[in-house]
Amino acid sequence: xxxxxxxxxxxxxxxxxxxxxxxxxxxxxxxxxxxxxxxxxxxxxxxxxxxxxxxxxxxxxxxxxxxxxxxxxxxxxxxxxxxxxxxxxxxxxxxxxxxxxxxxxxxxxxxxxxxxxxxxxxxxxxxxxxxxxxxxxxxxxxxxxxxxxxxxxxxxxxxxxxxxxxxxxxxxxxxxxxxxxxxxxxxxxxxxxxxxxxxxxxxxxxxxxxxxxxxxxxxxxxxxxxxxxxxxxxxxxxxxxxxxxxxxxxxxxxxxxxxxxxxxxxxxxxxxxxxxxxxxxxxxxxxxxxxxxxxxxxxxxxxxxxxxxxxxxxxxxxxxxxxxxxxxxxxxxxxxxxxxxxxxxxxxxxxxxxxxxxxxxxxxxxxxxxxxxxxxxxxxxxxxxxxxxxxxxxxxxxxxxxxxxxxxxxxxxxxxxxxxxxxxxxxxxxxxxxxxxxxxxxxxxxxxxxxxxxxxxxxxxxxxxxxxxxxxxxxxxxxxxxxxxxxxxxxxxxxxxxxxxxxxxx
Amino acid sequence: xxxxxxxxxxxxxxxxxxxxxxxxxxxxxxxxxxxxxxxxxxxxxxxxxxxxxxxxxxxxxxxxxxxxxxxxxxxxxxxxxxxxxxxxxxxxxxxxxxxxxxxxxxxxxxxxxxxxxxxxxxxxxxxxxxxxxxxxxxxxxxxxxxxxxxxxxxxxxxxxxxxxxxxxxxxxxxxxxxxxxxxxxxxxxxxxxxxxxxxxxxxxxxxxxxxxxxxxxxx
Numbered sequence: 001x002x003x004x005x006x007x008x009x010x011x012x013x014x015x016x017x018x019x020x021x022x023x024x025x026x027x028x029x030x031x032x033x034x035x036x037x038x039x040x041x042x043x044x045x046x047x048x049x050x051x052x053x054x055x056x057x058x059x060x061x062x063x064x065x066x067x068x069x070x071x072x073x074x075x076x077x078x079x080x081x082x083x084x085x086x087x088x089x090x091x092x093x094x095x096x097x098x099x100x101x102x103x104x105x106x107x108x109x110x111x112x113x114x115x116x117x118x119x120x121x122x123x124x125x126x127x128x129x130x131x132x133x134x135x136x137x138x139x140x141x142x143x144x145x146x147x148x149x150x151x152x153x154x155x156x157x158x159x160x161x162x163x164x165x166x167x168x169x170x171x172x173x174x175x176x177x178x179x180x181x182x183x184x185x186x187x188x189x190x191x192x193x194x195x196x197x198x199x200x201x202x203x204x205x206x207x208x209x210x211x212x213x214x215x216x217x218x219x220x221x222x223x224x225x226x227x228x229x230x231x232x233x234x235x236x237x238x239x240x241x242x243x244x245x246x247x248x249x250x251x252x253x254x255x256x257x258x259x260x261x262x263x264x265x266x267x268x269x270x271x272x273x274x275x276x277x278x279x280x281x282x283x284x285x286x287x288x289x290x291x292x293x294x295x296x297x298x299x300x301x302x303x304x305x306x307x308x309x310x311x312x313x314x315x316x317x318x319x320x321x322x323x324x325x326x327x328x329x330x331x332x333x334x335x336x337x338x339x340x341x342x343x344x345x346x347x348x349x350x351x352x353x354x355x356x357x358x359x360x361x362x363x364x365x366x367x368x369x370x371x372x373x374x375x376x377x378x379x380x381x382x383x384x385x386x387x388x389x390x391x392x393x394x395x396x397x398x399x400x401x402x403x404x405x406x407x408x409x410x411x412x413x414x415x416x417x418x419x420x421x422x423x424x425x426x427x428x429x430x431x432x433x434x435x436x437x438x439x440x441x442x443x444x445x446x447x448x449x450x451x452x453x454x455x456x457x458x459x460x461x462x463x464x465x466x467x468x469x470x471x472x473x474x475x476x477x478x479x480x481x482x483x484x485x486x487x488x489x490x491x492x493x494x495x496x497x498x499x500x501x502x503x504x505x506x
Numbered sequence: 507x508x509x510x511x512x513x514x515x516x517x518x519x520x521x522x523x524x525x526x527x528x529x530x531x532x533x534x535x536x537x538x539x540x541x542x543x544x545x546x547x548x549x550x551x552x553x554x555x556x557x558x559x560x561x562x563x564x565x566x567x568x569x570x571x572x573x574x575x576x577x578x579x580x581x582x583x584x585x586x587x588x589x590x591x592x593x594x595x596x597x598x599x600x601x602x603x604x605x606x607x608x609x610x611x612x613x614x615x616x617x618x619x620x621x622x623x624x625x626x627x628x629x630x631x632x633x634x635x636x637x638x639x640x641x642x643x644x645x646x647x648x649x650x651x652x653x654x655x656x657x658x659x660x661x662x663x664x665x666x667x668x669x670x671x672x673x674x675x676x677x678x679x680x681x682x683x684x685x686x687x688x689x690x691x692x693x694x695x696x697x698x699x700x701x702x703x704x705x706x707x708x709x710x711x712x713x714x715x716x717x718x719x720x721x722x723x724x725x
Contacts, residue, residue: 039577040579441573444573444577446573446574446646447646449573449574449646450574450645450646450647451645453645454645457643457645
């Protein structure tokens, strides 16, 4: 007993000393806010790529009527359009800086139509010439207003035979392309995105998600009776969660396998990049699929895969996905490598309770929380800026600079796989193949390693061609000459002359 | 080709000869494995050497195969478990095969089954070692060569094992295949029994441990 106490005391002393001697640790942010996955799928803590600029609630924005269940957000240049769905209005917010947002206009009605008020607007989009599109969900229409809020036209339920006539059109999320064609996600329509021409005519469905089902369910269904089958869920394509149009006109769409459906596996089809034909052209060359968290077991009161409720694509093709299940933001580059993952559920700054929309201004990220009724601005940290700089300079072809930047990134975070591969890629461009191979090998990048190795091998062969020829010749000549010598020796040994001599001697 | 049976006075010479004989077994499985036991061409020492080489090559492969083909998560690697991953199935195979075939007039003894199985493993070190070096000189596009050759090695070894068993037990082809399958089942049964055995033992031990603990608390 005494011994046990002694150990306990010793432990306490050590513990106290550790706390006293590590003021840094206390000051530092909670561990694991920003992280990344390595090749093995292990979580590697990372320095923050983004830090909270400011959290804007109704008070900070100076609103008389408090925000209520904000759902959608759209950014044009420096102006943020926020759908205050619960109050049936749209806020036009001027972004002065990440620490300063200013409400410039509150749109709650317009002129020129029968119903001039919104009813639960869920999303807003603004075209290049300033026309405002509003997904007016409660009124079953998508409105098109000009910049002075005059009614231009509305998009209604598509005239399509395959749709249930009783279905109420509930537009949820919308995007506008440069020709003012409108793509819309509507609740209850799982045939893909509803596409409208700029004159408001329905132009078909685009990019339906492929049907997925469990094979066990499939077998059960084979054996089930008609009545049982009717009660079972039918295999239907999942609806899209949200859409975003990048600067090149590609639509990024997120799908979700909902936790309520008993999903335990993350969907590898969580993010889709749709071209004009509606097919998925998202590049997934990363170590892991674009699907958010890899570990989806229950923990901290949450379980199931990440549900990307919104997505935004920065101008360097890095896209940030907002997970409403665990309240996290996941960033991926154009090759599908994870750039960052941060956030979590909670009440602190930088954590969310029910995030609903994400947008970007430049490299800053803005996240709307529908339960907290707040906008959180995220500003790239030094680390984040260095990562972006390394990517940008590489794309511009400034490989020396890019290599320098990646080295700096590596100094700040030695567990950042992209840094190693980035250095490797710049070395590859600088024709320093041997060094490049070393970096690729460290992070198990077989594709790039092969590229470097192929060149290195070629170079080596060209330099050592004389040596190779000599070795090859030797390989042929030595056994040949040995055989020859043996043969001669044998012939001498068995020559008639000597045989005779031997016989004579006997 | 018929190899005449030689008498060796020097055990060292005999060992070298029996080791060389493994190459003959590899290329002439039926003839070779017959002579292995019936003409006493094989030795246990050579069998042990081959097994040792097999394990050694398997360990070397971890480190020296190109990372393209073998990505090792060193943090989780237990070298003893890795070695056991060869030795344990081998032991199960040998014991299972011997146990079954003795009941069904197989002529091989336990020692001979072990020896023949080890001799049948020869392709593994012989092909995998150069392949391991070769793997460092290929790119992703040429990876197929490696994977095909690598899987061929295992296939070759498996064929040799089956051939060897047929010869040392003096079985016909049909009976041989039947007993190969039966041995695989026997291995499963043994694993099952071992698992039950170990869980029983650990339960038993934990019972006595908790009993002792209870006594210590009360006294």
